[in-house]
Amino acid sequence: MVRVGDFDRFVFVVGAPRCGTTTLSHFLKQHPQVGFPAVKEPHFFAQHDLRGLSDRELRNRVESEYLRRYFCRDPDRRVGVDASVTYLYAPEQLEPILRLWPNSRFVVSVRDPLAMLPSLHQRLIYNGDETIPNFEDAWRATASRAAGRNIPRRCADPRWLRYDQAARFGTHLDRLIAVVGEERCSIVVFDDLASDALSEYRKLMRFIDLDAVPITDLHPRRGSKAVRSRWLQRMLKRPPKAVSSYFAGEHFRKRVRCLDSKEKLAPTGVLSIRKKLLSWNRVSVSPARMPAALENQLCQELRGEVDQLGRILGRDLSHWLIPGR
Numbered sequence: 369m370v371r372v373g374d375f376d377r378f379v380f381v382v383g384a385p386r387c388g389t390t391t392l393s394h395f396l397k398q399h400p401q402v403g404f405p406a407v408k409e410p411h412f413f414a415q416h417d418l419r420g421l422s423d424r425e426l427r428n429r430v431e432s433e434y435l436r437r438y439f440c441r442d443p444d445r446r447v448g449v450d451a452s453v454t455y456l457y458a459p460e461q462l463e464p465i466l467r468l469w470p471n472s473r474f475v476v477s478v479r480d481p482l483a484m485l486p487s488l489h490q491r492l493i494y495n496g497d498e499t500i501p502n503f504e505d506a507w508r509a510t511a512s513r514a515a516g517r518n519i520p521r522r523c524a525d526p527r528w529l530r531y532d533q534a535a536r537f538g539t540h541l542d543r544l545i546a547v548v549g550e551e552r553c554s555i556v557v558f559d560d561l562a563s564d565a566l567s568e569y570r571k572l573m574r575f576i577d578l579d580a581v582p583i584t585d586l587h588p589r590r591g592s593k594a595v596r597s598r599w600l601q602r603m604l605k606r607p608p609k610a611v612s613s614y615f616a617g618e619h620f621r622k623r624v625r626c627l628d629s630k631e632k633l634a635p636t637g638v639l640s641i642r643k644k645l646l647s648w649n650r651v652s653v654s655p656a657r658m659p660a661a662l663e664n665q666l667c668q669e670l671r672g673e674v675d676q677l678g679r680i681l682g683r684d685l686s687h688w689l690i691p692g693r
Contacts, residue, residue: 369431369432369435369436369441370435371435371441372427372435372468374435374443375448375469376471377446377447377469377473378450378472379402379447379449379450379474379576380449380451380452380455380473380474381393381449381453381477382452382459382474382476382544383452383453383454383457383540385484385528385534386491387478387479387558388556388558388561391561391565392475392477392561395572396451396572396576398581398585399447399578399581400444401444402445402448402578403439403448403449406437406439408451409453410452411455411524411525412433412434412450413452413462413464414457415525416429417461418461418464421464426468427468438450447576447578448469454525456476457540458527459543459544459547462544463548465548466548473554473575474544474548475572476555477557477561478537478557478558479558480558481535481666481688481689482658482689484558485507485531485534485658485666488528488531489506490653493601494593494594494650496522496602496604497520497523497524497528497606498520498529499520499598501598503658504659513529522602522607522608523606532669536670537673537674537676538674538675538679541553541555541676541677541680542676542680556571557681557683565586566586593650593651594652595650597649600649604642604646605646660691664691667689671689674686674688
């Protein structure tokens with residue numbers, strides 16, 4: 369069984385979604401001293417509030433439910449990685465991490481919100497978590513969803529559908545820094561990652577105190593994708609519980625399946641068919657463009673957040689909120 373002491377520290381790529389977290393995770397995954405989880409985004413510390421546990425209870429819970437589920441013991445890999453984007457929206461629940469691994473580091477990536485929000489909407493449709501096909505309609509639904517209505521069944525985490533909260537980078541960063549300390553945080557701007565990935569990789573390695581290693585693949589990960597059939601995508605990505613053993617992918621089962629379950633899993637042939645269906649259903653798509661009126665509204669609503677982020681970074685980001693640019 370994997371123990372807390374098997375890791376010297378963790379690197380948490382805490383978000384924001386659609387801002388380069390998959391690319392940053394890919395950089396880390398290639399390092400020989402890094403222990404990467406069975407799934408990129410466990411979401412464990414966002415789903416479980418462990419702040420009230422004693423140190424002993426905390427250690428036992430994390431070892432039995434988190435490390436056992438997602439990590440393998442490897443004495444050469446002493447730095448763990450967890451790239452769950454939901455952590456940015458629940459930073460107070462990250463406090464127990466510092467009781468276990470005080471030298472942990474937290475990486476945040478940010479992006480122009482006018483590009484990030486439609487991209488997030490497209491990704492949630494692809495994941496099977498969103499059922500409203502048009503971003504403008506999904507944006508209008510945030511108020512009802514905040515009240516717990518219009519949440520798609522089997523959505524992995526309803527917080528992902530709060531587009532009104534997703535791009536409030538200034539607020540989220542202030543909360544994160546208050547919990548873990550500014551010295552433990554590094555902020556990556558998506559524009560920099562896209563224009564000079566090698567430089568950002570080297571900066572990341574310095575921040576987490578690892579030697580950079582030669583890597584050949586610096587290309588961005590997870591481009592924009594759409595689906596032919598939303599119904600089919602939801603069935604394959606977020607299947608009903610009764611058939612999840614046959615239709616769910618490995619990553620979904622890894623998150624939700626009881627560790628001691630004797631439940632019979634799908635035969636290899638069924639998973640092969642599932643993979644082919646997902647491939648057929650996936651189509652490339654250009655980045656979505658929102659209507660001018662909605663773009664103007666978002667510029668007004670998010671201007672304070674972008675200014676706040678700019679103050680944290682010591683950088684002028686006002687060009688992000690120029691409608692129609």
